[in-house]
Amino acid sequence: MIAEAAVARYGLTASVELLNVSENETYLVRAADSTRVLRVHRLGYHPPGAIPSELAWLDALRAEAGVRTPRVIPAADGSRVVTVADPAGGPDRDCVLFEFLPGREPSEDNLRADFEPLGALTARMHQHARGWARPPGFVRFHWDAPAAFGSSDGPGRWGDWRASPGVGSAELAVLERLESTLRDRLKRFGRSPERYGLIHADLRLANLLASPDGVSVIDFDDCGFGWYLYDLGAALSFVEHLPEVPEVIDAWVRGYRSVAPLSAEDEAEIWTFVLFRRLLLTAWIGSHSTVDIAAELGAGYTAGSCALAEQYLSTHT
Template sequence: MTDPALLYRQARAALVDYHLPRARATLLSISENVIFRIDAGDGRRYALRLHRPGYHSAPEIRSELAWLDALHAAGLEVPLPIPADDGLTLRSVRCDDGVTRHAVLFAWMDGTEPTPDIDPAAFDRLGRITARLHGHSRHWVRPVGFIRKAWTPDTMTGPRALWGRWDRAPGMTAPACGLIARCVRQVDAQLAGYGTQSHRFGLIHADLRLANLLVSGTHTRLIDFDDCGISWFMQDLAAALSFHEDHPHAPRWVDHWLRGYSTAGAITQADLDILPALVIQRRIQLLAWTGTHRDTRQVHSLGPDWFDRTLGLCHAWARGQLLRDIG
């Protein structure tokens, strides 16, 4: 467990180059990154993100921030990076544990994280927003030096997957490993056939799960672009179901998302056909994540049956019954 006192010292160090008199930091979360709420003496509020060491390089983070600036300029409600006194938005902080963390200050965004009890109709609004996001992505000219991770089978479920190996997840057995391996091979083949043409594959959020949404009245705001990268556009819908792929309302969530998306973007039959493969690939990626995070509160909160439910989803996908009635 990271020492909170150390994190507070890093937060104060990250704020040195900002003109924020009497700023007060409040630790909000310790997850992949560390998030602080910053209350300035003049009443303004910010969110400070301390990046996990060794995951994203400085050029990768600058690329994320460049996209956020462009999205904000286009009128989307996304986190707005705040420049320091030198005009730069990325800081690097080395503290007394010898670890260097990148840090970014964002304007505060109001709203609450939705729960799985969310009205399925809210996915209609999320679909519309995601269509606008993808429309921007398709037409935006990325700046020189832009670099983000690619989310493909190799980086999601392959032997060198960025979130760990699914075959090392807690509870893994030989029969379960065989089932999942067959699913992975079939997903890889389907995605190879689907292809990476520019109308299907590009810059996406890549982690639009419920925890990365803020809902305030009729507004839904997208946050945490930390994993934005290059992948299939429909991957953003698969990610929206993260950890809840077998929720009773999941098919309704998908239908509403598709309905909303279609108001501002195009959905083809090929997109609908590939969605179950993307959903099961995401679930297997999350299974790998439970192995690398097995001692965390987030994994414990999934419950003792999460592994068995994952196998149930794999069986359903293999039988062609996962999200069978979508569209």
């Protein structure tokens, strides 16, 4: 088992329990005096240097911006990323051990209250990203339109939404109009340093841990360069359709502006980024049919994407 081989590199005598499999494999590592979390990275997702770059930003956010992020636990030889041979003979895997942070995922029943402090937290992260001197060799991918929807070089990072369940001729027509409109609006919106930079890119509720001491941010595996407003779109993942979302967005904007400016022009494009993320997730569901949540959502998510697209296109075309 790769996880057990990785734990041995840390000099730990511990039990290993699988927590989650979606993109990476995540394990709870219990030793006599500590509990930690091991991430076994998927194959072929990150270029060389990308994982150490992620960990460098985690450290900097905690030390310089007061954002609660998990500390990286080095291996016995000091390595922050360990490469482990697969005992079953498969390819080597990169692994990282993190401290275990207390807290629970915020509830969907309390979105209005939770999104105002989330907006403020996101603004602190963005302010840090704008001013941070990234270390030499820093490399992370982009979450731009070609990465989302594909280009002449190939499909998007999460696949092609056209291959998702429930995409028939009517759905194809609606979602092609949506993609075209999103591409046009994002091009006009531009990639100035105030709008586009280093982002978490997956600030959904599952990656937040609320506790009496505050909110911790975990799982920076998708962090990269993108529009700052994409972090709001990602925060609304899987709840975009709820009737209270306009009020939830208002709360996020209030929180954000309590820390950093957000122009009226930026605010006007918020739903562009909500739909941008929604179409990305539609593609993700199509390319991850073996993941439980993707199988559960299936064609219903595509139908919901079309309904949201129609509403968006009625005001943003």
